[in-house]
Amino acid sequence: MAEKRKKKLGIKQRYSMLTRGLDWETSYQPMDKVFPYDNYEGIIIHDWEGWEDPFRLTMDAYWKFQSEKEKKLYAVIDSFAQNNGHLGITDARYVNAIKLFLTGISPAEYQAARGFTHVGRQFRGVGPRVACQMQAIDELRHAQTQIHAMSHYNKYFDGLHSGPHMYDRVWYLSVPKSFFDDARTAGPFEFLTSISFAFEYVLTNLLFVPFMSGAAFNGDMATVTFGFSAQSDEARHMTLGLEVIKFMLEQDERNIPIVQRWMDKWFWRGTRMLSLVGMMMDYMLPKRVMSWSEAWEIYFTEAGGALFEDLARYGIKPPKYADIATKEAEHISHQAWNIFYNYTHAAGFHTWIPEKEELDWLSEKYPDTFDKYYRKRFEHFAEEEKAGRRFYNDTLPMLCQTCQIPMGFTEMDDPTTISLRSSEYKGNTYHTCSDGCKDIFDYEPEKYIQAWLPVHQIYQGNCGGAEVADVLKWYNMNLGADNMDYKGSPDQKLWDEWQAHRVKA
């Protein structure tokens, strides 16, 4: 008789067999040499086994789960393409949000994959290593599926043809690029604090919810389905973010000030980057979901507030300058849109002045700021355009040394004065846009003096030539198609033709 078959392992047991006890204490080489990066940042770990896996997922379950989601996603993407889904969107202006996403966010997903692959090798504790390896695969999958989901638009609309190339060169894409480069060149614990905690946990809802509900509101089913397909991954990423913070804080109280400083830094860097999302929500969606300030209230003030109350027991305070960021929520989308309106001749997507009802919506959503500071400016631009003088700013902007955004943000106690800070380091001057960015520079000046600031690079002659046209060619942009106002663009022309056919039909 054959031996009686053993009962199947329980989930917990099975998980432990598949993820634990797979490595060993090295003897030919000291462990510190095998894992040279996981203690130089000053984070003290007494017991790597203290890591609690935020999600008990084994590799085989992961593959199975992901491939099922993939099948559904690609079925929807195919049907979107076959049914000419692009004709069902609210308005071709919407596609500009997709252009921003595909050039600014999708390449950043790939950078996240690189970052997690790196730290997934560098922790001597197996728990965090496995979690990071899985997230690395997720991030790579997100980059791919986003590109696939949005590629349909590339058949008809401009500006979607060269995302990764543009990501490395274009002036406003240096904002997410420098964010991810900064994170990836930090140590593994800072990387996890920046991407897993500050970005994925604290701020992710302010990125994904606006883009995905924006897609849903505007008839973009391919992108919505990507969003659903990524949702369960994002939930895992968020729990990883919180776990790594708790792990560091519980291991040694000397870790607390280090973690606090990283939170302050990455919260601020994150909010600066999200100003691009704010303008997308308030200006680029023909059918609006909610205002940026409403999103900030729900996802940061309320949700973030509860989180930091929870972390207070470890001695962690809410991020420095969170109060400033909350005040900025009333202004930042308008200021960012103004930046892009000024420089649309050098951008890979279109801008425009909102229609009257859209301006009314902004007045209603921003009763304390929009009419007082911004509406007249945009109405003036509209009049100039009507008179055949669409305003473009002919001189390149001054950039912040830290976040690399043109210095278009104002003081919050005086929203008509630009916020300007500067520091001296080894005989040179460095300008920053805010106390948050200045603190980051001052703490690690040696890092930020290497910043590849697009405007300075153009003036040094490193970007294809001296004329805007030369630089745009170097960006691989199609002049007169990818850039300039939406009005008069080939995108608009094509869209209007489709609409005319539809009326006839």
Added chain:
Amino acid sequence: MSVISIGKYEFEPLDKVENFHGNQLTYINWEKHLMFCSPVCLPLPSEMPFGALVKEVLPGVYKKHPDFERINWDAVKWTLNGESISPDMSASLAENGFGHKSLLRFWTPGLDGIEGTHS
């Protein structure tokens, strides 16, 4: 503070003045005229007279604003790197105290931007 790193961490700044082909970077901001979204950045020779900056450079930057032609240049208030200055129009930028990456801000009293909104 300095970077905590796994080895020696010293780098040349990317924006040293010698990288700009004989020019130095100058940042300029016309205050309370936020139709121009941010200060601008220009590579200028340090020997350029301040008067040439006003007469030849600033119009190219700001003339699209309806307030620009109404500026009374004698009444303009200037700051350079945060300090009030009374620039000498015939002296060079260097003689007026401009260095690499200096920030020049100017206020034009009586001009409040588009419909008084500082735009």
